[in-house]
Amino acid sequence: MRRRRRATEMLLAALSIVAVVISFSDAQEIQNVTIAGNASTRIISPNFPFTYPNNADKTWIVSTEEDHKIAITFFQFRVDTNFDGDFLQIGDGTNVTANQFFEENGFTLPPNLLSNGNEMWMRFITDDRLADSGFVLAAASVPSTEMLACSRTELDCGHYCIRGTLQCDREADCFGGTDELNCGNKESANENV
Ligand SMILES: *[C@@H]1O[C@H](CO)[C@@H](O)[C@H](O)[C@H]1NC(C)=O
Numbered sequence: 001m002r003r004r005r006r007a008t009e010m011l012l013a014a015l016s017i018v019a020v021v022i023s024f025s026d027a028q029e030i031q032n033v034t035i036a037g038n039a040s041t042r043i044i045s046p047n048f049p050f051t052y053p054n055n056a057d058k059t060w061i062v063s064t065e066e067d068h069k070i071a072i073t074f075f076q077f078r079v080d081t082n083f084d085g086d087f088l089q090i091g092d093g094t095n096v097t098a099n100q101f102f103e104e105n106g107f108t109l110p111p112n113l114l115s116n117g118n119e120m121w122m123r124f125i126t127d128d129r130l131a132d133s134g135f136v137l138a139a140a141s142v143p144s145t146e147m148l149a150c151s152r153t154e155l156d157c158g159h160y161c162i163r164g165t166l167q168c169d170r171e172a173d174c175f176g177g178t179d180e181l182n183c184g185n186k187e188s189a190n191e192n193v
C-alpha cells in the first residue's frame with residue numbers, strides 16, 4: 001500500500017496547503033492504557049471521527065495482567081496514504097520501535113492482531129499534509145494460552161493472518177515481507193494453499 005501516484009501529487013500538494021492552514025501540530029504524546037485481565041477497552045485516534053491532526057506523534061503503551069495477551073480488533077480505519085507519511089505502527093513490549101510487527105495506512109480494515117506478551121506499544125504518526133478520520137479499535141486482554149488461528153486458506157504472519165493468495169505476489173503483506181521469502185519463481189502461492 002506504499003504507492004505513489006505522481007499524477008495527482010501536484011493537486012494534492014496544493015490541497016495540503018489548505019490542510020496545513022486549518023490544522024495544528026501535536027508534540028509527542030504517550031498514554032498508558034491498562035486493561036484488567038480479560039477486560040477490553042477502545043483506543044481511538046485523536047479527533048475521531050473528525051480529521052486527525054497533522055504532525056501528530058501519539059503513542060499508547062498498552063498493558064494487561066501477567067499470563068494474558070492483547071488482542072486487537074479494528075472497527076474503523078481511514079489513514080491517508082498520500083506521501084506515505086501517516087502510519088499506525090504496533091509492536092510487542094513497551095520499548096517503542098522495538099519488536100514491531102505491524103505498520104499500516106489506507107482504507108482497508110486491518111486483520112485482528114495478537115501480541116506475544118502482556119505489553120504492546122502502538123504509535124500513530126502523521127505528516128504535515130493530507131489527513132483522514134483515523135481509526136477505532138478494541139484492545140482486549142485474553143488468556144496467554146490464546147493462539148493465532150489462521151484458516152487453511154490464510155497465511156500466518158506471526159501476529160495476524162492474511163489471505164493465502166497474498167503470498168508471493170511480489171508485494172509485502174506481512175510486516176517485514178516474510179510472505180515474499182522463499183518464493184522462487186512462483187507467481188503466486190496458490191499451489192501452496
Ligand atoms: C506510564 O507508565 C510508565 C511506566 O510505568 C511511567 O513511568 C509513566 O510516568 C507513565 N506515564 C503516564 C503519562 O502516566
Ligand SMILES: *[C@@H]1O[C@H](CO)[C@@H](O)[C@H](O)[C@H]1NC(C)=O
Pocket residue numbers: 036037038065142143
Ligand atoms: C481470564 O480467563 C481465563 C480463562 O477463562 C482464566 O483462566 C483467567 O483466570 C482469567 N483472568 C482473570 C484475570 O480473571
Ligand SMILES: *[C@@H]1O[C@H](CO)[C@@H](O)[C@H](O)[C@H]1NC(C)=O
Pocket residue numbers: 095097098099
Ligand atoms: C529499545 O530497543 C532498541 C532497539 O530497537 C535497543 O537499542 C534499546 O536498547 C532498547 N531499550 C530498552 C530500554 O530495552
